Amino acid sequence: MSGKFPKTFSSFDLGTIKLKNRLIMAPLTRQSSHDDGTPTDEMTAYYARRARGxxxxxxxxxxxxxxxxxxxxxxxxxxxxxxxxxxxxxxIxxxxxxxxxxIIxxxxxxxxxxxxxxxxxNDSPISASSTKSSGAVLYTDTDEEMHNRGLAPPWPEVxxxxxxxxxKEDIKNISVGFxxxxxxxxxxxxxxxxxxAxxxxxxxxxxxxxxxxRKDEYGGSAINNARAVIETVDLVRQVIGDEKIISVRLSQDGVDDFEGQWPGGVNYAEELGKAFRSSKADCLHWSSFDxxxxxDNSSEVPMSKIIKESSGLPMIVNGGIVEGDDCEEILNSGSGDLCAVGRPLFAxxxxxxxxxxxxxYNWIEFDRKYVIKPSYDYNYGYPLNLKKSNWNPDISIRKKR
Ligand SMILES: Cc1cc2nc3c(=O)[nH]c(=O)nc-3n(C[C@H](O)[C@H](O)[C@H](O)COP(=O)(O)O)c2cc1C
Incomplete structure (x- = not known):
């Protein structure tokens, strides 16, 4: 295809599904559904508008x-x-x-x-191991909304x-739930x-x-660490058949560890990629802000490329893509097959x-129009009239800021 960004606007077969170009909207939490988790008409308009884009x-x-x-x-x-x-x-x-x-x-x-x-x-969340996060609840507010609500950065620690x-039964149940x-x-x-993931x-x-x-088959090595998600992928495949897409999203950082690094760096990434080789996923999706x-100081190869090559799977690449040239560079350098874009699509x-x-164009990180407030009532126990949460943030501190 001719044009300024030929690769970006070329089609791609993902599993059995033909995509008309390489541009994908990255997942973006908006906290905008009804209290019982039902998607709203506002969400229909929001997603339809971006599809039309x-x-x-x-x-x-x-x-x-x-x-x-x-x-x-x-x-x-x-x-x-x-x-x-x-x-x-x-x-939607x-x-x-x-x-x-x-849409997936x-x-x-x-x-x-x-x-x-x-x-x-008094309930405990579950995790791979008995650990505790120290992080902040992520609100999707703009600075202006935080101001209007009497909040100011830094985001409140939780x-x-x-x-x-x-x-093992919990792991099985979660896979079945997915x-x-x-x-x-x-x-x-x-x-x-x-x-x-x-x-x-x-x-x-x-x-x-x-x-x-963990010391069992769900921990201790890349292949073991990936086992819970791979078992889930394989169960999902049994249920949805071969005609539908399964993607697995991976990253090195997390909402409570933005600078996150894997011990083992690129070597660990390579092993992880290999673990997905025999999975029933159609593609992997690398998430980062860059x-x-x-x-990993020992290598300059983007992590997406390392995992793409070791997994042998198509790769969606995300993080800091703002121009067509970024997409062409990703696609031509073999770092990925598809480009996922998040924040630019807000505005x-x-x-x-x-x-x-x-x-x-004017790259704006957050656009008020589509940033929707979470519930104002901090004592509101999610969402099913179950017992009240015991988390009682000190609202007076927030108001003072
Ligand atoms: C407000 C906000 C909400 C996000 N919600 C999700 C989410 O629900 N699932 C997810 O995998 N990533 C989520 N992310 C991460 C984005 O998908 C993406 O990785 C990140 O914004 C970096 O890509 P970008 O530079 O294209 O924005 C979110 C990011 C932001 C800023």
């Missing part, structure tokens, strides 16, 4: 798989856990398809970094509860699912050697058309 595929925001506290990571996070959720997602999927884009559902489990308001009183080690949610996603018409959440807690201290980095739903035009 020329993306070949959208990966939804991280969505919980089961109506169970502990699985839910954020207030007003959408779920794909029941019939009501399916009907609401179907509207239909609108996205009508606007010319494919990102499924996640928060593990030890779930917002404590999403847990029962005393995350100590996690308990997942039993498979059942994937089945529901197919009823809603999704083109596939992405299993979230990045950014600090439960499956990442297995993959990150700093957090996975697609070029690997955070610029037409981003693919904009970069294709070659015009300079």
């Amino acid at each position: 020329g993306l070949s595929m959208i990966i939804t925001e991280g969505t919980y798989s089961e109506d169970k506290l502990g699985c839910v990571a954020y207030l007003n996070q959408p779920g794909c856990a029941n019939e009501k959720h399916i009907s609401a997602w179907k509207k 999927v239909d609108a996205v398809h009508d606007n010319g884009s494919k 559902l990102q499924l996640m489990h928060g593990g030890r970094v779930s917002d404590p308001r999403c847990l029962y009183d 005393n995350f509860p100590e996690a308990k080690e997942a039993s 498979a059942e949610a994937s089945e529901r996603a197919m009823k809603a018409g999704f083109d596939g699912v992405e299993i979230h 990045a950014n600090g959440y439960l499956f990442y807690q297995f993959i990150d050697p700093k957090q996975n201290l 697609w070029k980095d690997n955070r 610029h739903p037409d981003w693919p058309h904009i970069i294709r035009s070659g015009e300079k």
Whole structure:
């Protein structure tokens, strides 16, 4: 194809699905569903608008798989856990398809970094091992919204509860939960699912050697650390069949460890890639805030390239992609096959058309229009009128700031 960015605007076969170009919307949590996890009409408009902007595929925001506290990571996070959720997602999927884009559902489990308001009183989250996160609850507010709410950066620290080690039965149940949610996603018409094993959440807690201290077959080596997610992928495949996409998202950093590095660096990444070789995933998805980095001084090869080569799987690359030239560099250097773009799409739903035009544009990290507030009531126990959360943030401190 002729034009300024020939590779970027060429088609790609992902599994059995043809994508019209290499531009994908990265998953972006908006905390904008109804309190019971049902996606809203506002979300339909938001996703449809971005589909119309020329993306070949959208990966939804991280969505919980089961109506169970502990699985839910954020207030007003959408779920794909029941019939009501399916009907609401179907509207979104239909609108996205009508606007010319494919869409897959990102499924996640928060593990030890779930917002404590999403847990029962005195309940512990589960994780790969018994560990405790020290981090901040991530709000999706803009600075202006934080100001309006009497908050100011830095984001409030949260005393995350100590996690308990997942039993083998817990691991099995989580895989089954993902498979059942994937089945529901197919009823809603999704083109596939992405299993979230990045950014600090439960499956990442297995993959990150700093957090996975297990001595059984789910810990101790790259292949063991990847076992929980690979078993999940394989179960999801059994349920959704070969015609649908399964992507697995990986990263080195997490929401409670933005500078995260794997002990073992690129060697660990290589082993991890090999572990996915025989999995039933169609592709991997490398997440970072800078697609070029690997955070290992011994090598300058982007981590996405290392994992792509060792896994033999197509790779979606994400992080700091803002211009068409970035995409061409990723695709021509063999670092990836598809480019996932996050923050530029907040402000610029037409981003693919904009970069294709070659015009300079004003990159804005957050756009108010599509940043939607989480619940104001900090004592609100998520969402099913279950017991009240025991997390009681000191609101007076926030107001003072
Ligand atoms: C507000 C916000 C919400 C995000 N939500 C998710 C999410 O639900 N799932 C996920 O895998 N990554 C999530 N991410 C990470 C992005 O997908 C992406 O990795 C990150 O923004 C870097 O890519 P970019 O430079 O293209 O924005 C989120 C990022 C931001 C800024």
